[in-house]
C-alpha cells in the first residue's frame with residue numbers, strides 16, 4: 001500500500017519519494033543552502049555534493065559524469081536534445097521519431113513544424129514495435145536527429161534501442177532516446193547502446209518531481225536550451241537545484257542496488273496480476289508485445305467498459321490507475337499510443353494501465369484482484 005488507504009498502481013506516472021532520498025536532501029534545505037558556484041567553502045561543500053550526485057546518475061547509465069547535464073525534468077531533457085541537434089546542424093531540418101512518443105516529443109514536434117522544420121512520425125505495429133527497415137529507409141540526408149523512446153509509458157513496450165541507434169549511426173544521423181520509463185526498471189548502458197543523447201526524469205525512480213537529466217555523449221554536438229549563467233559547464237543555465245540533484249543521485253544509488261532483484265520481483269507480481277485478470281475477467285485483452293515489455297507495466301482492455309468510469313470506481317475503492325486518454329474540447333479522445341497500434345477506438349477507450357513499483361506488495365495485488373471483477377461487472381451491467 002502506498003499511503004493511507006491508497007493502493008497505488010500508477011508508478012509510470014510518478015513514484016513515491018524514498019525515505020532515504022528525502023533524508024539525503026534535507027541538509028540542503030536547512031544547513032547547506034549555499035550557492036554551488038561560490039568560491040568559499042560554504043559553496044564548495046555544496047558543489048562537492050553535486051559532483052557526487054552527478055557521478056551516481058552517470059553510473060546509472062554507464063556514462064562519464066561530464067556527460068550528464070541536470071535539467072528540470074524529462075520534458076526539458078527531450079526538448080533540449082531535439083533543439084541541440086537542430087541548432088548545431090542548421091542545414092538539417094528533419095527529425096524522425098515515432099507516433100507513440102510522450103507528448104514531450106509529440107508536442108515539441110508540432111511546435112517545430114510551425115517553425116519550418118519537418119518531423120516524420122514512424123507508424124508502429126499492432127504490438128507497439130517498429131519496422132526497422134522502414135526506419136532505415138526513412139532517414140534522409142537532411143535528418144538532424146532520430147529520436148525514439150526506449151520504453152513506452154502507456155504499454156511498457158521496449159524497443160530495440162541498440163539496433164535502432166546503430167541504424168541511425170550507419171545513416172549519418174544523431175540519435176536520441178527518451179529513457180524516462182526505463183531508468184530504475186532495466187539496466188541502461190550508453191556505451192553498449194551508443195546513443196548520442198538520452199533523457200531521464202528523477203520522479204520516475206523515487207526522487208522528487210522537477211529534476212531530470214540529459215546524457216550528451218562526449219563529442220556529440222550540443223547547444224544549451226536554457227541559456228543563462230555558466231552552470232552545467234555552460235550547457236544549462238540557472239542556479240543548480242541542489243537538494244533535488246542530491247536526491248536524484250541518492251535515488252540512482254538506490255536503484256542500482258536493487259535493480260536486478262526488483263526487476264524479477266515486480267515482473268512476477270505484474271505477471272500474476274495480469275494473468276489472473278485475463279483468466280478471471282471475460283472479454284479482457286492485453287495491449288502491447290508479450291515479450292519485450294517493462295517488467296512493471298500492464299495495459300489491458302476491458303471490452304464494453306469506459307475506462308474513465310472504471311478509474312472513478314477504482315478511485316472510490318482507493319485504487320490509483322491510469323488511462324492514456326486525453327480530454328480534448330470536452331470529449332474523451334482515445335490514447336494516441338493505442339490508436340497508433342491500430343486498436344479500435346472503443347477498445348482504446350476501454351483500456352487501462354496498471355504500473356507497479358518497488359513499494360507494491362502481493363497484498364496490493366490481492367486487493368485489486370478482489371475489487372476489479374465486481375467493478376467491471378457493475379460497469380458492464382450498466383451498458
Ligand SMILES: Cc1ncc(COP(=O)(O)O)c(C=O)c1O
Nearest residue numbers: 073074075102104153180181201
Ligand atoms: C516516456 C516519458 N517521457 C517523458 C516524460 C516527461 O517527464 P517529466 O514529467 O519529468 O517532464 C514522461 C513522464 O510521464 C514519460 O513517461
